[in-house]
Amino acid sequence: SLTLINPPATTVKSYACQRRTPLKHHNTFLTDALEILAENAEFNENEGRSVAFRRSASVLKALPHVVRGMDDLKNLPCLGEHSVRVIKEILEDGTSSEVESTRQSEQYQAMKALTGVFGVGVKSADRWFREGLRRPLDLIHTGQKLNLAQQAGVQYYNDLNRPVTKREAVAISHIVEKAVNAVLSGAIITLMGGFRRGKEVGHDVDFLITHLEEGAEEGLMPKVLNWLEEQGLLLYQKTTRNSYLESKDGPARPPHNLDRFERCFSIFKLEKGKEGSGTSLNTSYDSGPSWRAVRVDLVVSPFSQFAFAxxxxxxxxxxxxxxxxxxxxxxxxxxxxxxxxxxxxxxxxxxxxxxxxxxxxxxxxxxxxxxxx
Ligand code: DCP
Ligand code: MG
Structure with a gap:
């Protein structure tokens, strides 16, 4: 029979949904680099390449130890040739020339800034980049035609690019609870997205709203938005049918219930100093307004779909x-x-x-x- 000389190396399953990935891990020096390349591939609309880099990064996030040498990569799934080359360079030289030149490149920086405007996707950003635009304010200076989302995106650019804290998320959840309870009793409101995964900050706050009584949630979204609007708490809102996951993947929803599932992209006006009981040292010296803009996503789900949502x-x-x-x-x-x-x-x-x-x-x-x- 065979004798194992070395203890078996860390085994990692190949699908991310088969393994545990904590928020804090041991290899940010590698995953940050790989994610820059993933982001840059997205800016170039190369989805396959982007996903390959994201999968590689994700495998390293699941490791229970720091990667110190190429031996540590043995038997790991999902690491393509390109990712391995980048990792090797970082392990040997401390940095990857490809990652550093990407980070410094005019295209990467402009695309990052332009897609950082709420409402601006890769396609518009790329068109503007090719027309010579570089920063969000260039959109105003050159008189670009902007839709309402993009207008709000430029107007609140600084606020929306400042991370939302957990405390602010909790303050927003109190507002959303108040709004929902004012128009329907017994609704259940849950914080989703990054905050549900334990993140301390996020780029937005995501909520899922449902009601134990199937059907009671129908028509809820417009009522909630009206209430918020009346209180002067909304800076922007747009509701859509929520269908982003279905667009490519076929039949994964029951044919009934179609019109009931709604999503709202919004920007809330959050009063400063109302985010909980802690004391803040510097707000009284803040020269800015007494409120900040926060991106909030609201999703309403019938109870029969609540687990999936x-x-x-x-x-x-x-x-x-x-x-x-x-x-x-x-x-x-x-x-x-x-x-x-x-x-x-x-x-x-x-x-x-x-x-x-x-x-x-x-x-x-x-x-x-x-x-x-
Ligand atoms: N989601 C998704 N695919 C999308 C958009 C959203 O799977 N195209 C799901 C997964 C996300 C959740 O919705 O976790 C919320 O989307 P966010 O963009 O808000 O992502 P996070 O909340 O995870 O990150 P952040 O902390 O940046 O808000
Ligand atoms: Mg989020």
């Missing part, structure tokens, strides 16, 4: 992507934030909790704080 809005984005890829490629199923469809059985699988969805998918349950892939 919860799983779908908790993230991380890569974790969600990997869940859907696992469902499709390994299980012949189609997962969305509304439902799970089993193609073999040709039926939707019900679930009342995230645990049940993981079980349907044949996955070990991963709690939100370990979904930071």
């Amino acid at each position: 919860t799983l779908g809005w908790t993230g991380s984005k890569l974790f969600e992507r990997e869940l859907r890829r696992w469902a499709g490629q390994e299980k012949g199923m189609s997962l969305s934030s509304h439902a799970l469809y089993d193609s073999k059985q040709q039926r939707y699988l019900r679930a009342n909790s995230e645990e049940e969805i993981f079980a349907h998918l044949g996955l070990e349950y991963i709690p939100p704080s370990e979904r930071n892939a």
Whole structure:
């Protein structure tokens, strides 16, 4: 029989939804670099390349130790040739020339600044970059035609690029609770996204709203927005049918309930000094206004879809992507934030909790704080 000379190296499963990824990990010096390349690939609309870099970074986030040499990468999944080359360079020289030149490049910096405007996607940013624009204010100076979202994005650019703290998220959640309770009693409001995964800061605050009584949530969104508007708490809002996960992936939602599931992208006006009981040392010297703008996403879900919506809005984005890829490629199923469809059985699988969805998918349950892939 064989004898193992070395203890087995750390084994890492290949899909991010099969493994635990804590918020704080040991390899930020590598993952930050890989994520710059992923971001740059997105700016160049090269999705395949971007996902490859994000998957590589994510594997390193799941390791229980610092990567010190190339030996530590043995047997790890998802590490493509390009990622390995970048990692090797950083391990040997301390930096990667490709990452550093990307970071310094005019295109990367301009695309980062322009896509950092709320409402501006890669396509518009790229067109403006090719027309010679570099900074958000250039959009104003050159008189570009902006839609309402982009106008708000430029107007509140500084505030919206300042991280939202957990304390501010809690203050916003009190406001949202008040608004929802004013128009419907018994609704359940849950903080989603990065904050549910344990992050201390975020780029926005995400909420999922539901009601135990199926159907009671219908028509809720416009009422909540009216209430907020009347109180002068909204700087911008746009509601849409929530269908982002379905656009490519086929049938993963029950055909009924279509019109009930709504999403609102908004910007809240949050009074300063109202974010909890702690004392702040410097606000009295702040020369700015007495409030700040905060991006808030609201999603309303019928209770029958609540578990799917919860799983779908908790993230991380890569974790969600990997869940859907696992469902499709390994299980012949189609997962969305509304439902799970089993193609073999040709039926939707019900679930009342995230645990049940993981079980349907044949996955070990991963709690939100370990979904930071
Ligand atoms: N989401 C997704 N795919 C998208 C948009 C959103 O899977 N294209 C899901 C997963 C996200 C959640 O919605 O975690 C919220 O989206 P955010 O962009 O707000 O992401 P986070 O909350 O994770 O990050 P941040 O802290 O930057 O807000
Ligand atoms: Mg968020």
